[in-house]
Every structure is written in structure tokens, then in C-alpha cells.
Amino acid sequence: MNSIRNPDNAAERPGSFAESAKLSRRAVLGASAVGAGVAVVATAFPASAGDAVETEISPLPFPSPNALMLHTTVNSVDVAVEIDPRTSLLDLLRERLHLTGTKKGCDHGQCGACTVHVDGRRVASCLTLAAKLEGRDVTTIEGLSDGPDLHPMQQAFIDHDALQCGYCTSGQIMAAVACVREGHVASREQIREYMSGNICRCGAYVGIVAAIEDAARKMERT
Amino acid sequence: MQPFSYVRPSTVQEAVTAFSHAGAGARYIAGGTTLYDMMKLRIEAPASLIDVTAIEELDKIETHSDVLRFGARALMAEVAANEVVARDYPVLAEALSKAASQQLRNMATVGGNLLQRTRCMYFRNGEGVYPCNKREPGSGCAAIGGLDRGQAVLGTSPACTAVSPGDWPVALTAMGASVEVVGPSGSRMIPINDLYLLPGNSPHLEFGLIPGEMITLITVPKNGSARGSTYHKIRDRWSYAFALTSAAVALEIQGSIIRNARIALGGVATRPWRAAEAERVLNGARLTPETALEAGRAAFAGATAGSHNAYKIELGIQTVSDAILIAAERSRS
Numbered sequence: 001m002n003s004i005r006n007p008d009n010a011a012e013r014p015g016s017f018a019e020s021a022k023l024s025r026r027a028v029l030g031a032s033a034v035g036a037g038v039a040v041v042a043t044a045f046p047a048s049a050g051d052a053v054e055t056e057i058s059p060l061p062f063p064s065p066n067a068l069m070l071h072t073t074v075n076s077v078d079v080a081v082e083i084d085p086r087t088s089l090l091d092l093l094r095e096r097l098h099l100t101g102t103k104k105g106c107d108h109g110q111c112g113a114c115t116v117h118v119d120g121r122r123v124a125s126c127l128t129l130a131a132k133l134e135g136r137d138v139t140t141i142e143g144l145s146d147g148p149d150l151h152p153m154q155q156a157f158i159d160h161d162a163l164q165c166g167y168c169t170s171g172q173i174m175a176a177v178a179c180v181r182e183g184h185v186a187s188r189e190q191i192r193e194y195m196s197g198n199i200c201r202c203g204a205y206v207g208i209v210a211a212i213e214d215a216a217r218k219m220e221r222t
Numbered sequence: 223m224q225p226f227s228y229v230r231p232s233t234v235q236e237a238v239t240a241f242s243h244a245g246a247g248a249r250y251i252a253g254g255t256t257l258y259d260m261m262k263l264r265i266e267a268p269a270s271l272i273d274v275t276a277i278e279e280l281d282k283i284e285t286h287s288d289v290l291r292f293g294a295r296a297l298m299a300e301v302a303a304n305e306v307v308a309r310d311y312p313v314l315a316e317a318l319s320k321a322a323s324q325q326l327r328n329m330a331t332v333g334g335n336l337l338q339r340t341r342c343m344y345f346r347n348g349e350g351v352y353p354c355n356k357r358e359p360g361s362g363c364a365a366i367g368g369l370d371r372g373q374a375v376l377g378t379s380p381a382c383t384a385v386s387p388g389d390w391p392v393a394l395t396a397m398g399a400s401v402e403v404v405g406p407s408g409s410r411m412i413p414i415n416d417l418y419l420l421p422g423n424s425p426h427l428e429f430g431l432i433p434g435e436m437i438t439l440i441t442v443p444k445n446g447s448a449r450g451s452t453y454h455k456i457r458d459r460w461s462y463a464f465a466l467t468s469a470a471v472a473l474e475i476q477g478s479i480i481r482n483a484r485i486a487l488g489g490v491a492t493r494p495w496r497a498a499e500a501e502r503v504l505n506g507a508r509l510t511p512e513t514a515l516e517a518g519r520a521a522f523a524g525a526t527a528g529s530h531n532a533y534k535i536e537l538g539i540q541t542v543s544d545a546i547l548i549a550a551e552r553s554r555s
Contacts, residue, residue, distance in 0.1 A: 064225070065225065066225055066226065066227045066228065068228065084225070085226060085227065085228035085271065086223050086225065086226070086261075088258075107262065108259055108262065108263075109255055109259060109325070109326055112323065112325060115325055121299075121328040122324060122325050122328060123325050123328050123329050124255075124323075124325045124326060124329065127253075127254055127255050127258050127259060127326075127329065128254065128329065129228075129251070129254055129258060129271075129273070131228050131230070131273070132230075132254075132273065132275060134230070175324070175325065178324070179324070182324070184324075192460075192461070193460075193461050194324050196323055196460075196461035196462035197322070197323020197324055197325045197326065197462055198323075
């Protein structure tokens, strides 16, 4: 596990942040879907490119009399998927689209592990009904990097050792990116206040605040 | 979770009609931060949800006339960041920005937040183990005589001591806000004071709304005390927690004489609590630390504690007193 936190080794280690980022979006979706042994049942279209790309979305696990079709965009890929209205955005991402970078912590909006962006705003995906995503734009941790290049916030979390177990990390990073974009990084106190919705039970808060200060400077330059 | 049908109308009239057609078991849903949570806990089990977040007419935030107007669908984060609110109405901005987390404030609406339900742990987590008159009317209250550290000390009844959890409703109560609701028989304006019910013998009835009515607008009259205001919130930790005690205070001061005091309490009562006794102590009085403390004592004169929550009375008195001094300082600048 130490190599994930070591920026020199991270790029070489299979499964690390850097290694994952080298994979295309389609390959990531496909690899995880095959691993889960699911059928190809729905299509997803890149929002910008013209030709349709088939990707793997798991079917509804049971028949639902209330099922509805959801058309949304996840990490710049247009997705059309049949859902039961009870489904949370979190479960849609993890169980149907196999984007498991977003974590389920409390499932009640209290811990922040499930933080994603909807139309650029950070939200708790566990308390967001997936049905609300019609026509909207979702970004998860998998959509944050620019190809093989880590987002400055991802790199800063590595550089500042801003994690121990890593379970809260994707939520921390998504919240942190939004925190910078909102302009809530004027001081350490303000960072702590505006990051208070993300709990880290390992207590890596000192590193997290340092990473956000560092990444905020780099994000301002780009 | 019980299955439900889901519709997303684009106008208020369509939503009201959809509610009428769906009949009993229908619920409006906006951000979902309370209702969806309650559904996961099996406290709420609606048969149909009418999502009101596609209704664009509920979006407006107007701050330029002599009445502030907040469309019910405006997000808590949006209103908290509004320039006029942040500059001229610190009590409103602080009540919003000290509530929940930025993620939840990006989801929850200012209308929906008025209907947030209690965090009483027997209510939330006691299903199948502990009785609760809110969950099952007539079953009893396990909080009374139980672990009642978080329970209310004002407005309680022998049937319920659950705290009204919100911050925003407390600030709006201090500022004398009104709420527009639209239902099957048309629209009406109600003072925010009338939106909340005391538990009495029927703690499952919490809001003064007729079935099928939805909140569409919040209005706040402008007045001279707004700048001299604060929402002072005391929590178990510095951020991201519900209030143990809180006070919304707005003061208009001429010279050193208080001309108009507005005070409401959170975290300590079964509904947003207007502290009229404390206001009476202040109105016409010279502002001193002693008068502030006297007002705090007046606010809690009728309080009754259980086994583990007597601290809320002393803490609440100090919270009111400190909030008065903070508001007074701001009213001078």
C-alpha cells in the first residue's frame, strides 16, 4: 500500500491512481463489468464524439413496475439506463455502471464518502435519487483526471500523504476540488469549515488540509 | 424500501394535480435530504413521489424590494452565498451556512428545509425496539426517562420531547417571515409561526399544512434590525452538527437603547421558538451584559429538563446572552 502514497512508484503499480488513469474510460468500464460477470444491455455514447460506443451497464436486478428510463451524462459519457425510482445515484454508479471509485460509507448523507459533482456542484450521491439526474451532468472520481495526467488535487493527496486507509479519499478529493472552485480556501480555518462534511476516521485531516492548500495554488495557475 | 412511482412535473399546478391524483401516500420531494433518508430508515413509505425540482418558477431569489423573496426550490447554498443576504442579513446567511455540510446545502432547498424532521434518535433509529409517538401514534415515548441528552426543554409534552432540528426556520421565525403554500384549494400565505405545531397529544402532526399543499415561496420583511443580527449556534463539535442550543437575534438600537429586539431559539424546543419574554426584557432597555443575561434567563424561564439535558438551560441562557452582545456589536458598525 505504501507505493500508492509514493509518487515515484505510483505510476508503475498496477491498480494505482496513475495506472488507472492510463486506461481509457471504456476500458475501465469494460474491465470492471467483465470482472463482475454482467451482461451488455445498454449503450453509452461519448458526449462529444459522433460514433456510438457500446459499454457495459448491468440490467435491472429485478423487474420493476415503476421502472423509468434515465438519460444522463456520467464523466462526459451519455448514459441511457432503465432504473427503479428507489435507486440512489450512488447505487446507480456502483452497481449498474460499475464506477466503484465512489464509496458507500453511511448511506445517510453524514460521512461524505459518496461525494460526486452534479452540474459542477458537490452533492452526497447516497441521498440523491438517481431519477433526479435526468438531463444532468455527473462527474465522479473516475472522471477527474485528464487522461493519464492526475488532477492536481489527486496528485496533492499523494504528495501530502493525505490518507491512511483510503476509503474516504475519493469523496474527500471530489469535495476538495469543489471547495477550491467555490472559493472556500481563503484560510485553513475556511478549508476545515467547508470540508467538514467529509469524515476521515483515520484522522488524516492535517494532510488533507495541506493537500488542498497546495492543489488550490496549482489549480489557480491553470 | 417500499416501491413507489415517481413523476417530475414542470409547473406548480401540475404538481398539485399530480398529488391529488396520487391520493393518500403521495409526497412532494425536493432535495430529498430528509425524505429519502427517512425512507431508507423506513419511517416514511410513500406510494408516490412528486419531484418538484424541475419547477423553474420556484427558483427566484429577489432581494431588491422591501421584502426578500426566496423561491422554495432555491438551494440553501445559493441563498447563503447571495450577496445581499450575506451582507445585510447575517442571521439568515449564518443560519444557512452553519447548517449541514456544503454537499447537503447544494441539495437541500430553502423550502424543503422548513419541513425537516427531528433527529431524536428514538424516532430515527428505534423502529421495532423503542416506542415513539411520532412514528406510531399512541405507542409511547422512549426518550422520556431514556437517554434524553439531546431532547427539548421548551414546548415539550408528556407525549414527546423531540427537538425541532432546523437552523433556517429559527432565523426566519426571528425575522417574522411568511410562507406561501399552494394546494388543491389554491394558494395562501401563512406566518412562519403558524407552520409549526407543538407536539401536545399528537406529536405525529408537525406542520400546519393541509394534505396536498406545497411550499412555494418564503418572504422576509426588511427591517432596521437585520444588519445587527446573528445566528449563534453551539454544537458538540465546531462544524457539521445539529445545534445543542442556538439563538437567532436581531436588534435595532438607538443610542444605547434597544428599540426592537427579535429573538428565536433552536436546539432546545419542539418547534422553532420565538422568545417573546426575552424580547420584552430588551425592548426599551439599555444594552448591557447584565440585560443580555437577564433576557437569556427570561427566554428559559419556562424550561423543564429531563434526566440528562438540564445543561441545555444554562447553555441556552448563555447562548442567548452572547448572541445579543454579538448582534449589538454588529448593529453599531
